[in-house]
Amino acid sequence: MRLADFILQEMEAILASWEAFATTLGPASADMGSVELREEAEQMLLAVAADLRTPQTREAQRKKSLNQGPTPVGTSESAARTHGFLRARAGFTVNQLAAEYRALRASVLRLWMEQCALEVPDLDDMIRFNEAIDQALAESVTSFNLQVEQNRNLLLGMLGHDMRSPLQAIQMTSTYLAALNAGENVSKAAGRLIRSGARMQALLNDLTAFNRTKLGLGINVSPSQVNLADVVAEELDELRAIHPDRQIELQVTGDLQGVWDSLRLQQLLGNLVINAIKYGAQETPVRVMVTGDETHVRIDVRNNCSAAIEPTTLARIFGPLERGQDRQTQDEKAASLGLGLYIASEIAKAHHGAIETRSGETETTFSVSLPRAKQ
Incomplete structure (x- = not known):
């Protein structure tokens, strides 16, 4: 059987072998499900099969060996590049990434050889398969390194x-x-x-x-039993000292005891309030409301505004390096990287919570929901 036909016929067995190996690459894979572990693998194999079925001249083969080959046939965007990006986001190391490809190569060739027990395997298929895997690995490593660099920045x-x-x-x-x-x-x-x-x-x-530790976008937290009322009051006192010309109001309701990282939550609140100060109407107060129920605590930060935030801006407002249109000076804008809301969102996620925003014609609200203990 030709190798391209074998890959398509035995796709599930190959993917199962890939997944079984990927689960051993801890600790990065510990919290990943089957879909995440297999992500992009099927597309890569389909691309390899399509490449094997495409006629190739000796010159094209030579260029591919020099990493000058084209993107695999049948793919508009390289699945290997996407795979490298996702593995970097998940916290894999480059060695673990390479090990996945090594295991994939060995698994496919071993299963194919077993299938071809009574006939001689096509050596050209084997050479071209190795070239395709090498190219995919090179693309994945490039994408992985770019993501690691972005994480560092x-x-x-x-x-x-x-x-x-x-x-x-x-x-x-x-x-x-x-x-x-x-x-x-x-x-x-x-x-x-x-x-x-x-x-x-x-x-x-x-x-x-x-x-x-491994590079990644997650934020580490050290939870302990705290009273969020004290945490919020302390942070707002500091912000009032920094911004004496702005009024910051606080309203507290309900039980605010819980298990959180107090310093991180001060960081989260500070980012939301500073954002409200920057983008809200200067003559109106920033209002902070903290409410506790049986299982969660909710933090709302509200500021008056002259117009609603555009839906396209709302859709990406918690992304890194995003900045809105405000009244800051050029010097202040140069000193701002647009990371405040992104960091607030990551802190909420680290506490197994959620953050959202609503914006109307006169008011914008950022709401954070935090479970009292780790879920």
Whole structure:
């Protein structure tokens, strides 16, 4: 049997073998289901089969061996490139990615040889199959490396974005301290300095931990029993010190005890409030409402606006490197990477929660729903 026919006939057996091997590539594969583990594999095999069935000259074969071959026949976009991107997003290493292709190559050829037990396998088919797998691997690695680089850039952007607010608090509070006599007010201001410094250290610790582990877009959290009312009040006090010209209101209702990472939730809330300050009507307050029910706590951040956010903008508002049209100066825009809402969304996901936004003609609301404990 020709190899292309064998691949199409035994597709399910090949995919099952691929999936069985992929599950061993922990810890990245631990939380992946069957569909995710097989993602793009079938399309790659279909492309390989189509390539095997396409006549190829010796010159075309030579170019392919030099990585100058065309995109596999039958694909508008390389499944291998998509596979590399998805594996990087899932936290695989490049060695694990290469191991998948090595296992796929061995599995297909072994099963084919068993099928051809009574006849001589077509050597040209074997050569062309190896070339196709090598090309797919090269495309996957290229895509994988591009995604890893983007992850690294996003991390640095997140670090720079989130250090700015604590640093501003330190600077402003230090100025305030210099103008005060010793007393209760000095103690409160010093407390702000200590808390802001702790947040800066936490961010740096995250960077160190990230560099020691696999690159990825997820945010690590360290949950503990906290009262969200205290967490929110402390963050809003700091934001009021940073933005003394803006009014920030707080309304708390219900039981706000739960298991969360308090520093991360302060980071989430800070990003939402700063976004509301930047894009909301300057003469109106930013309103923060925190409500607790039996299983969840909900945080709403509202600001008045002169017009609704466009549906196309809403659809991508939590994406990285997105910025809306606001009244910032050019210098302020240059200092903003558009990561605030993206980071807030990732923190909500890390707590098994969700974040959404609604925008009307006069008001925009960002709502965060957090379960009280890990689901």
